[in-house]
Amino acid sequence: MSHPILDRWLVRRMGWPEINDVPTRRQLFQWQMARLRETLFHARTHSPFYARLYGKTPIPDTLTTEEYARLPMITPDDLRRSPEQFLCVSQDEIARVVTLESSGTTGSPKRVFHTQEDLEATKDYFDWGMRPLVEPGQTALVLMPGGRPGGVGRLLMEALERTGARAVPHGVLEDARTGVNHLLEEGAACIVGSPPHVNMLTREWERRDLPKDMIRSVLFCWDEIPDAVCFNAKNAFGCTVFRHWGMIETGLGGAVECEHGRGMHLRETDVFVEIVDPETGNLLPDGRFGEVIVSTPMRRGMPLLRYRTGDRGRILTGECACGSPLRRLDPLITRMHGGVPLETGTLTLSTLGKALYALPGLWDFTAWFSKNTLHIQVCGDSACPADKVRTALTNIPTVQAALAGKTLKLAVKVRNTTTPAVPGLGKRRLLTTEP
Ligand SMILES: [Zn+2]
Numbered sequence: 001m002s003h004p005i006l007d008r009w010l011v012r013r014m015g016w017p018e019i020n021d022v023p024t025r026r027q028l029f030q031w032q033m034a035r036l037r038e039t040l041f042h043a044r045t046h047s048p049f050y051a052r053l054y055g056k057t058p059i060p061d062t063l064t065t066e067e068y069a070r071l072p073m074i075t076p077d078d079l080r081r082s083p084e085q086f087l088c089v090s091q092d093e094i095a096r097v098v099t100l101e102s103s104g105t106t107g108s109p110k111r112v113f114h115t116q117e118d119l120e121a122t123k124d125y126f127d128w129g130m131r132p133l134v135e136p137g138q139t140a141l142v143l144m145p146g147g148r149p150g151g152v153g154r155l156l157m158e159a160l161e162r163t164g165a166r167a168v169p170h171g172v173l174e175d176a177r178t179g180v181n182h183l184l185e186e187g188a189a190c191i192v193g194s195p196p197h198v199n200m201l202t203r204e205w206e207r208r209d210l211p212k213d214m215i216r217s218v219l220f221c222w223d224e225i226p227d228a229v230c231f232n233a234k235n236a237f238g239c240t241v242f243r244h245w246g247m248i249e250t251g252l253g254g255a256v257e258c259e260h261g262r263g264m265h266l267r268e269t270d271v272f273v274e275i276v277d278p279e280t281g282n283l284l285p286d287g288r289f290g291e292v293i294v295s296t297p298m299r300r301g302m303p304l305l306r307y308r309t310g311d312r313g314r315i316l317t318g319e320c321a322c323g324s325p326l327r328r329l330d331p332l333i334t335r336m337h338g339g340v341p342l343e344t345g346t347l348t349l350s351t352l353g354k355a356l357y358a359l360p361g362l363w364d365f366t367a368w369f370s371k372n373t374l375h376i377q378v379c380g381d382s383a384c385p386a387d388k389v390r391t392a393l394t395n396i397p398t399v400q401a402a403l404a405g406k407t408l409k410l411a412v413k414v415r416n417t418t419t420p421a422v423p424g425l426g427k428r429r430l431l432t433t434e435p
Pocket of ligand 1: 323
């Protein structure tokens with residue numbers, strides 16, 4: 001039996017010599033704990049932040065996952081307060097700094113430092129992770145900018161070149177018509193993009209009645225991935241869809257699906273994931289939803305140890321049909337904060353996405369909540385009149401109850417347009433002010 005492509009990447013990244021020797025889950029945990037133990041020593045020796053945090057913590061010779069889970073967690077606010085204090089190498093060794101605008105409590109942005117080694121590792125992961133999607137000689141259209149060295153678009157371009165495939169950056173999608181024109185001009189077999197932007201392309205593809213044998217695969221990334229958007233892409237393009245999860249804090253690539261599409265295999269060598277109860281901080285077993293906590297076993301420049309992502313997710317139980325020892329994240333990853341508290345429960349963008357993207361003729365939408373009114377602005381065609389949007393919203397239990405109790409009003413507007421509902425590539429949020 002041949003090994004899944006990601007297992008071949010795993011064995012190489014672990015520094016194991018033989019491809020026939022794929023680690024068991026237990027061996028992989030032991031390897032991760034040994035690397036994290038080294039990282040703990042490295043971090044508390046070289047970073048002022050970790051010196052304060054872990055300076056006096058006894059670290060056993062052999063670290064178990066349970067012992068590791070007893071270490072304190074760090075938060076995005078720690079990163080905002082003093083990102084330089086996380087650095088374990090000199091600034092000269094930093095190849096790329098990413099500044100993430102703040103949505104947190106301190107008001108200052110997060111800064112994430114990447115070394116050349118980190119960028120190489122991400123490129124290597126992209127190379128192997130994309131092999132099931134794009135064959136040598138094929139082209140992937142990437143709905144992101146490609147000009148910035150070390151940026152996602154550029155790393156994908158460089159990664160795909162290694163196997164003789166090609167990534168063409170389209171830039172941020174501004175119009176579905178030009179996006180589809182670009183797909184056709186390049187003869188692209190694969191699309192990489194955020195769920196709302198890919199959804200815009202699927203609608204334009206259907207509108208032009210284009211064939212179902214050109215696009216072979218879609219990689220969804222960057223933001224939450226509603227099931228309906230996956231379904232729409234499979235339906236319009238006749239392709240296989242792959243879901244990806246990643247964070248800039250952990251070096252972009254975090255987990256990706258294999259061709260079986262049953263959960264995203266973690267990039268275990270570089271991103272160790274724990275799921276904890278957000279209230280108590282206690283470790284939760286596989287299968288249970290909780291807060292996703294990440295650590296970076298291989299990072300030397302700016303390691304993260306037990307970093308609270310603010311994302312809600314879970315590890316799937318059982319084994320994938322591909323047989324890989326890489327654990328799988330449930331693709332249903334949502335943000336823990338950011339919903340709007342209605343009197344009848346919290347309303348989130350995920351709930352709205354689930355209800356709305358399933359509507360025929362709906363291309364994209366944006367939502368905001370102000371003065372007891374939920375405003376929904378839809379980009380849609382004639383198959384998606386406002387009353388259908390209204391009905392879909394009314395079928396959401398929290399919305400239905402709030403409407404019945406007269407504590408909520410709906411304002412729905414449908415625009416017939418081929419431009420996305422929200423400009424740019426920021427992560428989508430349910431706003432509490434008019435955009
Ligand atoms: Zn698999």
